[in-house]
Amino acid sequence: MILTKTRISVAGMAALAVASFVYMDHLGLETGVMEHVRTVSMAVPDTNGLVVGSRVLLRGVQIGHVTDINSSAEGVSVAMKYDDGYRIPAGSRFQVDNLSALGEAYVAVTPDTESGPYLANHATVNPAEVTVPTTFKELSARLTRMLEQIDPDKIQDIFHELNVSLPDDTQVLGNLNHAGELLATMITNQADSLTTLLTAMQPLLLRSGTVPADLANTTPTIAQFGSSFGDLLNGIRFAQQRGPTTVGIRDGASPFLVNLQGFLDKNATDLHTLGVDLLPGVRAGAAAMSTVNVGQVLDNALAATDSGDSLTIHLHMPGK
Structure with a gap:
């Protein structure tokens, strides 16, 4: 019992x-x-906000989550598990990212191909395929270093000049507000054009991977170029000081342009009337001239020289 x-x-x-x-x-x-999952691990220099339970996304689709995080002197080891119904190619890129500045961290998996070989269970991701963007700690450190290089007196001078340039009248605020509204309206009206521009620039940006290396390769020639450009500026300054250019502009071209501008300002109306009156006659004359057979005129002129009444002059160059 x-x-x-x-x-x-x-x-x-x-x-x-x-x-x-x-x-x-x-x-x-x-x-x-009774879970059917696979596990994978990777090494990162910084968790960038990853915690146990952070999601693992394959092309934006959640397939698993972070199960363990262990730190060491060499870096951080992150263990993940995902549904074995998904196959991750071995060459896929793993990136630790955040939804926003205050959002949750996640692991984004981006395969380069749909075919194998695939990551096996308990595999370790190649460190070359792992990317960790700039962390908030690094951004804060860079911002601090930048602020340390700023001279407070110069910043104060800038704001002082801005204060002097802006009048005390509140009308300037209305003008700035109106300018902002016009700019917003222009951007809204040109949204399609801006989209086309950005779409056209995208392939160019994708092919700009060699630009940093090319800029680095120009470093040895920058100093020589600067020296040569300085010599060019010195030559231009020498020609300007010693040559007749300054005197010619001051005593010739400048007074001429001033007088011409005055003449045009004074007689613009009369010149307009004269041009309107002459335009039909000029057009008629041009139309009549277009009917003249210039080739026939030249043939007649050449034929007239064969009548025996022409004079032929022979010129001999010295030494020929």
Whole structure:
């Protein structure tokens, strides 16, 4: 009798445990029971906000999450597991990213191909395929270094000049507001054109990977170019100071342009009337001239020289 009660109790506990696991699975809670998953690990220099439970996304689709994070002197080891229904190619790129400045961190997996070979279970990702963007700590450090290089007196001078340039009248604020509205309207109206421009620039930017190396290769020639350009500027300055250019502009071209501008300002109306009156006659003359056979005129002129009444002159160059 006691044995029967024991069996019933054990069976009841087992049934309760099974029901509990089924219920937790129904709620979406991970129990680890009868899971079909694969595990993979990677080494990163900084977690960049990753925590246990951070999502693993394959082309934006969640396939798993981070299960363990261990730090060491060499870096941080991140372990992940994902549904074995997904196959990750061995050459896929792993990137630790954030949804926003305050958003959660996640691991983005971007395959370069759909074919194999694929990552095996318990595989370790090649460090060359792992990317960690600039962390907030690095951004803060760079911002601090930049602020340390700023001279407070110069910043104060800049704001002082801005204060002097802006009048006390509040009308300037209205003008700035109006300018901002016009700019916003222009951007809205030109949205399609801007989209076309950015779309056209995208292939160029994708092919700009060699630009940093090319700029670095120009470093040895920059100094020589600067010296040669300085010599060119010195030559231009010498020609300007010693040559007649300055005197010619000051005493010749400049007074002429001033007088010409005055003449045009004074007689612009009369010149317009004269041009309008002469335009029909000029057009008629041009139309008549277009009917003249210039070739026939030249033939007649050459034929007239064969009548015997022409004079032929022979010129001999010295030494020829």
